[in-house]
Amino acid sequence: MQHIIEIKLKKLLKEFNMTQQELCNKTGLTQRTISVLANNKIERIPKTALSKIAVAFELDDIRDLIDFKNEDKKDHQ
Numbered sequence: 820m821q822h823i824i825e826i827k828l829k830k831l832l833k834e835f836n837m838t839q840q841e842l843c844n845k846t847g848l849t850q851r852t853i854s855v856l857a858n859n860k861i862e863r864i865p866k867t868a869l870s871k872i873a874v875a876f877e878l879d880d881i882r883d884l885i886d887f888k889n890e891d892k893k894d895h896q
Contacts, residue, residue, distance in 0.1 A: 846872060872884060
């Protein structure tokens with residue numbers, strides 16, 4: 820089994836009915852940063868970005884934003 824870090828930003832945006840641009844305006848983060856985080860296309864996740872996003876969504880638990888996604892190698896055969 821392989822652990823993959825999953826950023827659940829796309830799910831949060833949908834749940835809160837918020838666009839990426841609205842989140843940019845609320846957090847001060849760039850459109851590019853929000854986009855790569857929402858699409859899980861980032862290798863190094865800036866702690867400041869996670870903190871700003873958590874504040875914007877009023878999250879109490881970091882696992883609401885970032886978590887492990889278990890992926891079994893058998894699923895890819």
